[in-house]
Each structure stands twice: as C-alpha cells, then as structure tokens.
Amino acid sequence: MRGLVIIVAALLGGLLAGSFAGALHPAGDSLAVFRLPIAVLFALVVTWSDWPRRLRWPLAALALVPVAQILALKAEAGPEGIVTVYQRNLLFKNTEIEAIAADIAEHLPDVITLQEVSDHNAALLDRLAVSHPHRVFCRFTGWSGMAVLSRYPAETEICSDGRGLAGLKVTLPEGPVWVLSLHLHWPWPHGQSGQRDALLPVLAGLDAPVILGGDFNMVPWSHNLRAIARTTQTRRAGPLAPTLVIRGVPLPIDHVLAPGGGRVQVLPRLGSDHLGLLARVSVMP
Structure with missing residues (x-):
C-alpha cells in the first residue's frame, strides 16, 4: 500500500x-x-x-x-472601463439569430467579437448593420470564421484567414484601437501552439492599443494565453468565469483582453454551447 x-x-x-x-x-x-x-x-x-x-x-x-x-x-475583477465589448462564440449551427440580436440591442456594445460565424448564422451580421455598420469577417475553416463589428468608424482591417484572427482598427472617442476576434484550435495534441506562433508576429506588429475577444480554447493561467497577453500588452477582464462545460467539467476558455483589463459578466448561451461575455474594458494601461 x-x-x-x-x-x-x-x-x-x-x-x-x-x-x-x-x-x-x-x-x-x-x-x-x-x-x-x-x-x-x-x-x-x-x-x-x-x-x-x-x-x-x-x-x-x-x-x-x-x-x-x-x-x-474568480474574485479578481479590474475597474470597469468605458468601452463595452460583446464577445460570443455563436456555434456554427446556431439559428437563434433574433435572440442574439435582441441581446446585443439590449446591451448596445461599442464593439462585438464573434467566432463560428457560418452560413447558419451569418444573417446576424446583416441584422446588426444599422447599429454596428463597420465590420470585418475572416474565414477560419471552410464552414466558419470570425467577425468584428463596431458602431464607431473603422480605418483598416486585417484578415488572417485560416489562422483564427479577424481585426478592425476602430476610431473610438479614446482614440484608434485594434479590436480583434480570435479563435484558437484545441491545445496539444491539436494545433494551438503552432497557431499561436503564427499569430504572435501579427499581433506584435499592430500599431495601436488592442482589445481582444475570443474563444481561446485555453485557461487564463496557461503559457499560450500569457504569451498573447504579453505580446498585445493586455490584461484579461475578470472575474474568472467558466464559459463551456464539457462532460460536466466547467472550463473558462472565452476571454476579453484590453490594455487596462476590465470587468466581465457572463451572458446566456442563446443557442450556443458557449456562454457569451459582456466586458467593460479600459484602453488605458
């Protein structure tokens, strides 16, 4: 024994x-x-x-x-910032477009970051064209991609097709900010680390502060998430909250990062397998 x-x-x-x-x-x-x-x-x-x-x-x-x-x-939450970010992995087969649009209209975020935008739910982008007319959509796989939408004017976009990144340089009242939507692969033995290595030079080359929302498929205390936060000079908005449950295990894998961090609250699934996030973040370190 x-x-x-x-x-x-x-x-x-x-x-x-x-x-x-x-x-x-x-x-x-x-x-x-x-x-x-x-x-x-x-x-x-x-x-x-x-x-x-x-x-x-x-x-x-x-x-x-x-x-x-x-x-x-779980108890750590930064000061509430003035920029509101709506983050959601839609789930590629989600058809609850009206419910999600109503949820967005209720919170009226400044910017929106979405993953798993597909033929089943892409109508949401057009549904939001009046409230958030500035947008970029990039393919991640043959059947889905990432999107960034903004109610403020946008100058430039980046589209890292196949690498899980969509970005829009938005002119907020606080100044220009890169708003990014990120979708990482599952971790090892899948391709998350290789994807991270391909994205870090892109993130390092951005010429304005970064707000990053996404499905990281990774917990915040991981090396991958710390490397992304370090490269973008951002902090995760808290507190920690599980956003996906797999076989009864709650996993905090969806995050919003910003230079000054911020405060986040979870939102209903609304047809997705992920909970949504509403973050109020600061673009000042």
Whole structure:
C-alpha cells in the first residue's frame, strides 16, 4: 500500500509540475487545463499518506498554492472601463439569430467579437448593420470564421484567414484601437501552439492599443494565453468565469483582453454551447 501511495503521489506530482511547463512543450498547457483537480488530488494523497508530518504538510501546502491562485481569479475583477465589448462564440449551427440580436440591442456594445460565424448564422451580421455598420469577417475553416463589428468608424482591417484572427482598427472617442476576434484550435495534441506562433508576429506588429475577444480554447493561467497577453500588452477582464462545460467539467476558455483589463459578466448561451461575455474594458494601461 505504501508503494502504491508513492507511485500515485509521484504521478500526480509530475503532472502538476508538467502543467507549468507550457513554455517547454505544448503538452504543458494541456495539463494546465486540469491543474486545479490535479493539485487537489495530489494534496489529498500526500495528506492521507503515512509519510512524516514534516514532509506531508509542506508538500500539501505547496500543491495548494496554485489552487489558491486559480480560486483568486474568480474574485479578481479590474475597474470597469468605458468601452463595452460583446464577445460570443455563436456555434456554427446556431439559428437563434433574433435572440442574439435582441441581446446585443439590449446591451448596445461599442464593439462585438464573434467566432463560428457560418452560413447558419451569418444573417446576424446583416441584422446588426444599422447599429454596428463597420465590420470585418475572416474565414477560419471552410464552414466558419470570425467577425468584428463596431458602431464607431473603422480605418483598416486585417484578415488572417485560416489562422483564427479577424481585426478592425476602430476610431473610438479614446482614440484608434485594434479590436480583434480570435479563435484558437484545441491545445496539444491539436494545433494551438503552432497557431499561436503564427499569430504572435501579427499581433506584435499592430500599431495601436488592442482589445481582444475570443474563444481561446485555453485557461487564463496557461503559457499560450500569457504569451498573447504579453505580446498585445493586455490584461484579461475578470472575474474568472467558466464559459463551456464539457462532460460536466466547467472550463473558462472565452476571454476579453484590453490594455487596462476590465470587468466581465457572463451572458446566456442563446443557442450556443458557449456562454457569451459582456466586458467593460479600459484602453488605458
């Protein structure tokens, strides 16, 4: 029994350490998605073992540090900014166009970032043409893409077809801002890290502050999300909120980033598998 405890603890400890190794290998970010349950299980196994107290408690406390960091994100919300961002992964087969349009009309956001815009739901863009006449749409796959819409004038657009990025340079009252819609692949063994590497030079070359909304398919404490935030000089609007549930597991994978961060609230699914987000962000660091 003692040997089994050692094996289980070593395995969980290795997985926990690996969840911090996203910069070394993309598998680290995949493990980061499960960092919270791995850390809790490791702490429980160590606590229930018959190891000396001087070993058990320090190891358990060390494992609970990332737990505390993740839980703190649930309470962390930056100051509410004055730019309102409506972020939603529509789900490619969503047909609840009127409900989504009504939701947008209720909140009247300054800018909108959408993913999985497809033939099933693309009518939403035309439905919003009066309130948000400035827009860009880019293909991500053969059946869906990303869009950015704005009620303020736009100067320039970028379209990174196939790489999951659509962007519109919008002239807000606060000045020009790049508003980006991002859709990342699933993490390793899928292609998220390669996609990130292709996008970072594009993001680094932008000539104005960035507001970024998207389906990152990744948790905020991952290497990938930190790399994107560092490159765009942005902070995530909080607090942390799960936006997708897979097999009973709530995952915070949709985010809004801005130079000064901001405050976010979740919105109903309205036919999607993702919750929407409404963020009030600041373009000032």
